Amino acid sequence: MKTLNVTLQIGLMAALFAGxxxxxxxxxxxxTPEDIARRGQEVLRQMIEVNRYWLxxxxxxxVAYSYVFRLNDRDPMTVRVTDPRRASxxxxxxxxxxxxxxxxxxxxAQAIVREMTETGSLVALSLRIEPGVRGHCGNGIEGTWTGxxxxxxxxxxxxxxxxxxxxxxxxxxxITETYDDFVVVDDRHLVPLKVTVEKEDSxxxxxxxxxxxxxxxxxxxxEYGGRKVxxxxxxxxxxxxxxxxxxxxxxxxxxxxxxAGSARLAQFLAANRHWLLPSTEARRGLxxxxxxxxxxxxxxxxxxxxxxMVRLESTKDKPGVPTGERLWTVRGQKVDADHDAPFVKTTExxxxxxxxxxxxxxxxxxxxxxxxxxxxxALECAVTRLARESEAFGGETLPxxxxxxxxxxxxxxxxxxxxxxxxxxxFTSWAYMHDVGYSRSEILCDAATHRPLEERDFxxxxxxxxxxxxxxxxxxxxxxxxxxxxxxxxxxxxxxKALEMNARFQVVRSxxxxxxQVxxxxxxxxxxxxxxxxxxxxxxxxxxxxxxxxxxKTTEHILSRLTSGKSEVALSxxxxxxxxxxxxxxxxxxxxxxxSWSEDRKSDAxxxxxxxxxxxxxxxxxxxxxxxxxxxxxxxWKEFESEWFVTAAARNSETSKTSAITEIRAENSPAGFSVTxxxxxxxxxxxxxxxxxxxxxLVRRMTxxxxxxxxxxxxxxxx
Numbered sequence: 022m023k024t025l026n027v028t029l030q031i032g033l034m035a036a037l038f039a040g041x042x043x044x045x046x047x048x049x050x051x052x053t054p055e056d057i058a059r060r061g062q063e064v065l066r067q068m069i070e071v072n073r074y075w076l077x078x079x080x081x082x083x084v085a086y087s088y089v090f091r092l093n094d095r096d097p098m099t100v101r102v103t104d105p106r107r108a109s110x111x112x113x114x115x116x117x118x119x120x121x122x123x124x125x126x127x128x129x130a131q132a133i134v135r136e137m138t139e140t141g142s143l144v145a146l147s148l149r150i151e152p153g154v155r156g157h158c159g160n161g162i163e164g165t166w167t168g169x170x171x172x173x174x175x176x177x178x179x180x181x182x183x184x185x186x187x188x189x190x191x192x193x194x195x196i197t198e199t200y201d202d203f204v205v206v207d208d209r210h211l212v213p214l215k216v217t218v219e220k221e222d223s224x225x226x227x228x229x230x231x232x233x234x235x236x237x238x239x240x241x242x243x244e245y246g247g248r249k250v251x252x253x254x255x256x257x258x259x260x261x262x263x264x265x266x267x268x269x270x271x272x273x274x275x276x277x278x279x280x281a282g283s284a285r286l287a288q289f290l291a292a293n294r295h296w297l298l299p300s301t302e303a304r305r306g307l308x309x310x311x312x313x314x315x316x317x318x319x320x321x322x323x324x325x326x327x328x329x330m331v332r333l334e335s336t337k338d339k340p341g342v343p344t345g346e347r348l349w350t351v352r353g354q355k356v357d358a359d360h361d362a363p364f365v366k367t368t369e370x371x372x373x374x375x376x377x378x379x380x381x382x383x384x385x386x387x388x389x390x391x392x393x394x395x396x397x398x399a400l401e402c403a404v405t406r407l408a409r410e411s412e413a414f415g416g417e418t419l420p421x422x423x424x425x426x427x428x429x430x431x432x433x434x435x436x437x438x439x440x441x442x443x444x445x446x447x448f449t450s451w452a453y454m455h456d457v458g459y460s461r462s463e464i465l466c467d468a469a470t471h472r473p474l475e476e477r478d479f480x481x482x483x484x485x486x487x488x489x490x491x492x493x494x495x496x497x498x499x500x501x502x503x504x505x506x507x508x509x510x511x512x513x514x515x516x517x518k519a520l521e522m523n524a525r526f527q528v529v530r531s532x533x534x535x536x537x538q539v540x541x542x543x544x545x546x547x548x549x550x551x552x553x554x555x556x557x558x559x560x561x562x563x564x565x566x567x568x569x570x571x572x573x574k575t576t577e578h579i580l581s582r583l584t585s586g587k588s589e590v591a592l593s594x595x596x597x598x599x600x601x602x603x604x605x606x607x608x609x610x611x612x613x614x615x616x617s618w619s620e621d622r623k624s625d626a627x628x629x630x631x632x633x634x635x636x637x638x639x640x641x642x643x644x645x646x647x648x649x650x651x652x653x654x655x656x657x658w659k660e661f662e663s664e665w666f667v668t669a670a671a672r673n674s675e676t677s678k679t680s681a682i683t684e685i686r687a688e689n690s691p692a693g694f695s696v697t698x699x700x701x702x703x704x705x706x707x708x709x710x711x712x713x714x715x716x717x718x719l720v721r722r723m724t725x726x727x728x729x730x731x732x733x734x735x736x737x738x739x740x
Contacts, residue, residue, distance in 0.1 A: 054135070061134025061146050064181060069126045071186040075212045076126035078105045078113065080236040086263070088239060089255035090115060092160065093167050093436030099255075100162065111162045115240030115253045116228060117169070118218070119156035121177045121193045142184045148177045154193060158218055160226065160243045160251040167250045168224055172196050187211055195221045204232060204267040212238040214269040229272045231256075233263040241272050247481065248433055248460055249415060282416035282431075289430060290408060292471035296501045296534050297408030299395035301329065301381045303533055308556040308563075311397065311536075313549060316340050317449040320556070321394050324563045327351035327381050331394055332360070332565055333448040345448050348569050349391055351380040356573050364576045364653060364691040365569065386410065390447060397536030397553045398524055399450070400505065401441035402488055403432050403462035404473050413438070414462075426469065432462040440478060440486045442507050442522050443541040444549040451549035452541040454509045454520045459485050472500060484510060494528060501534045502526065511543070518543045529555065576691060579653055583632040589717045594638035594648075596710055605632040606663050606718030615723035616656055629656035631663055631685055631720055633696075638712045644702035646712065655691045660684055660724045666717040667698045677701060684724055 074080060087101040100115070102108045111117045125132045125148075136147035154177065159169030174194040181188050191198045202214040218226045227244040233256060242252035256263035268276075290297075304323040311319045318335040322328075330348040335341050343360040350356065353370035370383045384391045386409050393399045407414055413436060419429040438460070443453030459478035466473055472493060478486035492503035509520040524539040535553060542548025556562060586603035594600050608616070616629045633652040640646055648667045663685055668678040681698045 057137050058134050061137050061148075062129065062132075064137075064144060064146065064183070064186075065125060065129055065132055065134070065179075068181050068186045068188060069129060071209065071211055072122075072188065073126070074206055074210050074236055075114070075230075075238040076122055079238065080206070080210075082235040083237045083258065086233075086237055086239075086256065086258045088115065088253045088257070090162055090251070090253050091435070092162075092165060092251045095165060095436070098162070109163070114230075114238065115162070116243060116251065117157060117159040117161055117163070117166065118216075118228075120158060120172060120196070120198060120218075121150075121154050121156075121179065121191045122188060122198075124150065124154045124156065125179075139183075142182055143189070144181050144183055146179045146181065148179065150175055150177060158196075158220075158226065160245050168226060168245045170220055170224060172220075185211060187213070202269050206232065206236045206238075206266075210236070214241075214267065214272070229269050231265055231272065232267040233258060234266045236266075237263065241268060242275075246460070249435060278417045279415055282418055285418040285428075285430065286407070286411060286414075286416045289466065289471045289473075290411060292499060293404075293473065294408060295499050296396075296496070297405060298385060298392065299534060301327070301385060301391075301395060303531060304395060306558045307533070308558045309397065309535070310334070310554045310556055311446040311551055312554065313444065313449055313451065313551050315451075319446050319448055320565075321397075321446075322563055322566055324566050328566050328570075329381055329384075329391065329394060330566045330569065331390075331447045336449070343565075346565070346569055347390075347447070348566060348573075349381055349384045349388070350570070350573075353380050353383055354573075355384065355388065356569060358569060358572060363572065363693050364579075365573050366657075366691060367573060367577070394447065396534070397446065397526075398539055398551070399441055399443075399445040399447070399453075400524070401439070402476055402486065402507075403434075403438070403459070403478060404464060404476055404488070404490070406438070407432065421465070426467065427474070428466055428468050430464040430466050430473075432464065434460065434462075438462075440509065442486070442488075442509055443520055444522070444539050444551045446551065452520065452543060452546075453549075454511070457485050457509060470500065472502075486510075496528055496532045496534060501528065516545065518545060520544075527553075576653075579634045580630075580655070580691070583630060583634060583653070586632055588719070589715065591713070591715050592636070594636060594712050594714060596638055596640050596712070599635050599637045602633055602636050602716065604716050604718055605630060606665075606720045608720045609722065611722050612661060612720040616659065616661070630654065631656060631661065631718070633665070633716065633718065636714075636716065638714070640712075646700040648698045648700070648714065648716075650696040650698070650716075652685075652694050652696070653691050654685050654694060656685075657691075662721045662724055664719045664721055665696050665698065666715075666719075667700065668715040668717075669700050670713050682721075 069076060083105060085103045087099060090098045090100050100112050102112055105113055110119050110123065131150050133149045133151065134146050135149055138145045153173055153175040155173045157171045159166035161167060172193060177191060177193045179188055180190045185203065187203045188200050197219045199217045200213040203211045204214060206212055212232055214230050216228045229241040230238055231241045232238055237258055239256060240253045242249050305325050307323045309321050315337045316335055320332050320334050322330045328348060328350050332343050333345045334343050336344065346358050346360055348356040355368040356365050358365035370387060389401055389409060392405065392409055414432040414434055417431050419431060421427040421429055440457040440459060441455045444451055445453045459480050461479045463477045464473050465475040473490045476488040477484060486509050488507040490502040490505055493500040494503050503526055505524045507522040511518045511520060520541060520543055522541040525537045527535055527537040529535055537553060539551045540548060582603045583605055586605040588605055588607035590602060590604045592602055631652065631654040633650045635651050637649045638646060639649060646669060650665060662682060664680050664682045666678065666680040668676055670676050677700045679698050679700050681696050683694065683696050685694045
């Protein structure tokens with residue numbers, strides 16, 4: 022790898038400044054404004070040329086490249102740069118950063134050097150930028166960032182090393198940037214491997230870059246708030262994996278530590294996966310109840326086909342009456358419904374998992390609720406999440422002083438990480454802490470067995486969670502903790518209100534590990550207890566799963582028919598018989614806007630929908646006609662005013678038309694609605710065995726009602 026000790030032609034370009042250097046190390050600065058501007062422009066011109074590959078674009082030999090960009094817990098994004106000269110600066114360099122140097126490099130004439138101070142080989146230039154700098158900076162590429170700000174200004178200072186023509190620091194208002202660890206690309210160009218951007222005391226970005234052959238300068242990783250938040254990997258130049266030419270020493274060291282940590286993580290997971298990711302196959306046929314005080318009871322069912330369901334069987338307000346239901350299917354779907362609702366909401370596993378036929382195993386990694394139901398307790402900490410989403414953490418191992426029989430596994434979340442602890446399973450909780458954020462976890466492990474003994478979670482240097490895994494029991498090829506205790510520090514009104522949890526587990530049939538009882542309480546307050554009771558798994562115990570699957574099938578069938586429905590349909594209805602129809606209400610522009618109707622979505626099938634799926638004509642003795650409609654809406658969490666029109670033709674060739682306005686709402690799943698319209702008496706209209714009708718629908722507007730925190734709210738609106 023070339024270093025700055027290599028003789029460069031860059032030194033020759035700076036030679037014109039050498040003659041002005043005095044024996045004391047200070048230089049004779051130009052005197053007149055014109056001389057200052059001229060000489061300053063020459064320095065900037067040469068600096069831009071030397072640093073062109075990172076300020077403007079890579080060399081022409083880099084025709085196209087790609088990389089995988091990762092930001093926190095966001096889905097990885099593959100970035101393909103097919104024309105580096107025309108690509109956005111963020112895509113080209115792997116980070117959002119356009120500031121003073123990039124502005125000058127693009128249009129050097131915008132910079133007017135007003136002052137120039139030389140000391141030894143360093144020169145400080147005071148610049149006026151006309152027009153001013155307009156840029157931005159943040160961890161991310163486009164659309165989503167972790168730390169971001171806009172920047173701008175008309176005056177700046179840049180410090181340049183004349184020996185190498187590299188910038189060392191720039192200041193633009195409250196923004197200070199430093200550039201360090203320059204390496205050679207070729208005999209004329211250099212790039213920095215370290216860049217720091219600081220906005221006074223509010224934000225600081227520490228970026229590391231890598232240089233790939235034949236001159237591609239690209240983000241390695243970013244540290245923000247003391248943790249790694251963004252990074253690029255999977256780099257390819259052309260159609261081949263990129264060859265690294267240079268990397269900062271700290272990057273290489275971090276990579277080695279992460280590899281070592283990954284190896285130890287693999288050992289840790291292999292030793293604990295059997296209880297941290299409980300086997301769903303081993304739980305087939307398992308049924309248990311989870312009970313809390315106040316009459317709350319949930320039932321969990323693992324049927325023989327590989328489906329998992331949980332249902333809230335009883336609550337304080339509705340004792341003995343089932344309410345909320347959730348099902349994860351062997352087909353890789355999640356189904357949500359109210360117990361008495363005719364329709365359900367279905368969520369699909371990501372396509373890759375569905376293609377692999379992962380089913381419930383796929384959901385075990387995608388949805389922490391499946392993991393919790395398999396263990397009988399809603400316990401989310403670094404240890405439990407690590408088993409489910411190992412890629413969400415970077416890890417390293419440290420020795421424990423004076424104790425060779427243990428080691429410390431230090432985990433750094435790559436995105437948002439939160440604790441959930443206390444007495445809870447799926448639907449009900451009391452004495453429970455949720456969404457406690459942490460930025461580092463230290464897990465004390467037994468070196469021989471790799472069992473976790475303690476987990477300490479920190480937000481910065483503040484301890485936010487302490488968990489113990491105790492009383493280990495042998496269980497097949499591994500062991501399982503019989504007790505898990507936790508303390509979550511918490512203060513209210515300057516009083517210690519820390520949450521304390523004590524969960525005891527049992528080993529039931531065939532070594533199956535499951536909660537027995539959990540107790541939790543806030544210090545100084547009453548607590549809560551949750552108990553697990555096994556239920557005899559007779560065939561009738563799985564009837565709720567079969568019922569929910571039938572409702573899912575019905576919902577899918579109706580929505581499939583309405584996908585091709587029209588807003589105006591002519592139909593013939595036999596008297597008093599329900600008949601399938603497919604009429605989808607047309608949306609006004611006002612209704613579309615309030616529903617966040619997006620033109621960017623791939624098809625109208627993905628838009629919110631309100632439609633009628635069956636109708637019935639009911640002739641009345643007085644010659645009038647009632648038309649009953651039953652429909653479905655997927656416009657969740659909001660209420661919409663829709664109007665339905667029915668036109669009927671009488672024997673005398675006259676027509677009769679009527680309409681009805683109804684307010685339709687859905688919560689977290691498709692909801693049904695019904696409308697009845699009445700046509701006034703017309704000659705012979707109510708005496709026909711069949712009726713020729715035209716049915717139309719229109720969504721007029723969103724009302725002032727919306728759903729939140731379990732109830733509906735209504736706002737007043739102007740008439």
